[in-house]
Amino acid sequence: MIAFLSYILKVSLSLAAFYMFYKLLCSRDTLHRFNRCLLLFILALSAVVPFMYIDLGIISHEAAVEIGELGAALEAEPVEMIAMEDAPVSLWQRVPWQQIPWRMILGGIYCAGLLACLAHFVGSLLSIALLIRRNKCRVMADGTILVTHNKAYGPFSWMRYIIVSEQDLSDNFDMILAHERAHIRLHHSWDLLFVQLCATVQWFNPAAWLLKRELEAIHEFEADSDTLRQGFDARQYQLRLFEEAVGVKFNTITNNFNNCSTKKRIIMMMKRQTSPWARMKALFVLPVAFVAVAVISCTSPKEKKTDADQEVVQQEQPASADEIQVVANAPTPKAEEQGEIFQVVEEHPQFPGGDAELMKFLQQNVKYPKEAQEQGKQGRVIVQFVVNKDGSISNDTIVRSVDPLLDAEALRVVRSMPNWTPGKQRGKEVRVRFTLPVTFRLDGGAESKLVKIQVSVEKTGEEIFNVVEQMPEYPGGMGELMKFLQRNVRYPKEAQEQGKQGRVVVQFVVEKDGSITDAEIAKSVDPQLDAEALRVVNAMPNWTPGKQRGKEVRTRFTVPVTFRLSN
16 A cells, blocks of 8 residues: 555656646647647656656766665664563653554545545446436437436537537537537547546646646637537637536536636637647656656665565665665554554563563473584574564564574474463554574583573663664764765775675664664675675764663664665
């Protein structure tokens, strides 16, 4: 849904730009057929512009280095396990509006508007069908069907039907008939169907409805011109327009005889014919389209992310090289079918029997793989999983790997855990992300036969916050950080020659004194690119530290850096 809404928004921006172009340059011309085709082309072009991409080449290097969106923390790569005891109240909990599922609300509003417009559209078609069915119909020599009624509606046509009142039959009927036949012969009803559907999808966009009105006016200009070419007196025809101007329009989706401003139609009839060379103005749509594509390209990723990438690096959205932003001061929960996933909640999930039983379960069930012992493999494996609303375990993954054998053992045991008591937020069960470090250690070194498995709630000195009330800041702000990174990141020559490129994600901790520590690669691309990203991050000057409840605290921060070879 989010991807669709993003597409719809981009279409609406393109459509608004094209409509302004048309209104300024072409709307006063008498090239009605050309203008009609141009408007339909604009509608179609707006639908495909979001799929176009222009490499703007903002960074003028042979190999471009893009600084991605900065994050307060990499959600899937915490260093320590979420504390099982009561966690401090975070900004996420203190600011209720940040818990509102805005995407769901906006999607619901859009769908409600879409359904309302579709209902009106279908109702219009049904009302036409009922009017035709309930009144007298007569097939004319040219294949059109004349429908007569005794209501106050003005003359109109739809597809091959011409609908007029009994009064209009005896009052300048030939003139009305010629006008409505022109609508049918020029297939205006198909245009109206197309533009009505476009306006329905873009119901929130004024440009879509204004463009629909412009197309309806062109239909009338075209039908008027065709009618006068058949030899009807212009003065009498204009007088007839004035008489019908006070009539009631039946339906906005039909070709009504009084559908457009009478004044505009008369002015267009009397206007000097526009030179055919004026069609060249349509070429201006090309630079408008280029600008629209360029603007959209600034916010569209060139590389598609896999589902795995989105699971591991939730905040790693691509950004242009001159656009570095700090992620909002609240975690962005991942929306899934079963609900949002929380990092911190009022009531944390509990293993059956409490923390002690969890430790006992893990100590009894985790086995040190024999092959890993023989190879001297040891270290700390960090497993992350989600405790669902029913207490079941899902989304288990390794967020810090040591060795495939040790990783597999840690995952096996986590998957064998019984259901937990689910976490709660505001009294309701919610999905909560949990992190569990498991340390495999060979006592006495790799040659030792003594092995040890340690499972604990780890805290590295003092708590490291992922989100705080006052986020840490680079000296001079994000603009200066962007300049520092762009000046100092160098694309390794050997990596260029080998065609290495991709997005490296570096995570580090901003200490209480603003210094940078614990810089590590959270997402690797290539050893050379990883090393360059780490080098620059470690070379950064001290930051202004983050604060929680008015006190400086250690805060985790994430910087994605994309290395891309220009074509």
